[in-house]
Amino acid sequence: MRSRAGEGGTRVVYRGAEADLLRGRWCGLDAVFKFRRPFIYRLKVLDDAIRRQRTAREAEMIHDAKRSGAHTPFLYFVDMGKALIVMQWVNGRRLKETVSSLSSEGLEHVFAELGGEVARLHASGIMHGDLTTSNILLDYDNKGSSNNNELTLIDFGLALRTTRLEDRAVDLRLVKETLTGAHSEVASKAYAALLEGYRGEVGPGEVRAVTRQVAEIERRGRYARVE
Ligand SMILES: Nc1ncnc2c1ncn2[C@@H]1O[C@H](COP(=O)(O)OP(=O)(O)OP(=O)(O)O)[C@@H](O)[C@H]1O
């Protein structure tokens, strides 16, 4: 794909179920082009509407999340008709692939930071909706140092504006589930650090309320499985 304001070529860095991500240049800046592909089995008019709506939603939510003080990529350009978002290329690797190489101190630092990021979103009425370690980028210096970590939250395609406690708990529950499933050796330490970071932003009362709700979701899940 070549873009109007892009210089040089672009190269595919990721092909997801719905979107292709290409890396290229936008007005002299290192950029990512996230393009939601047409889905040929869907009625075209419906497909166009869905892709347009998800593109608009994601762009809006990235913008709102940044305003909340969370780290997200800068938005450069949005074309709803083409289902295209152009945003800042973030230097870093997915947390999913970096967790195992973090030192114990680094792990605590990164997850406390993540807790703070999520708390800032929640405090301003945003639910991420897909908080897995694949949707968090970590720029780190490769030495496992706790000082140079920087997290960026990406993939806001499922984000919502909400003030419901249940929605905040669903976000935390998904991180917890991802940790237990994909990073079991460090899951409890990482989750505890995350809650500590969350507490630092919103205070102990809110952490108590949201963790109680996470426990309630887990209880419902167990009950549903038994039935
Ligand atoms: N701004 C960015 N800078 C660098 N890499 C990025 C950026 N945005 C996305 N990526 C890379 O592309 C991958 C896929 O991006 P993303 O998670 O947004 O798409 P997706 O999972 O296919 O989304 P969806 O499920 O909404 O279609 C990420 O895991 C990350 O490796």
Ligand SMILES: [Mg+2]
């Ligand atoms: Mg993703």
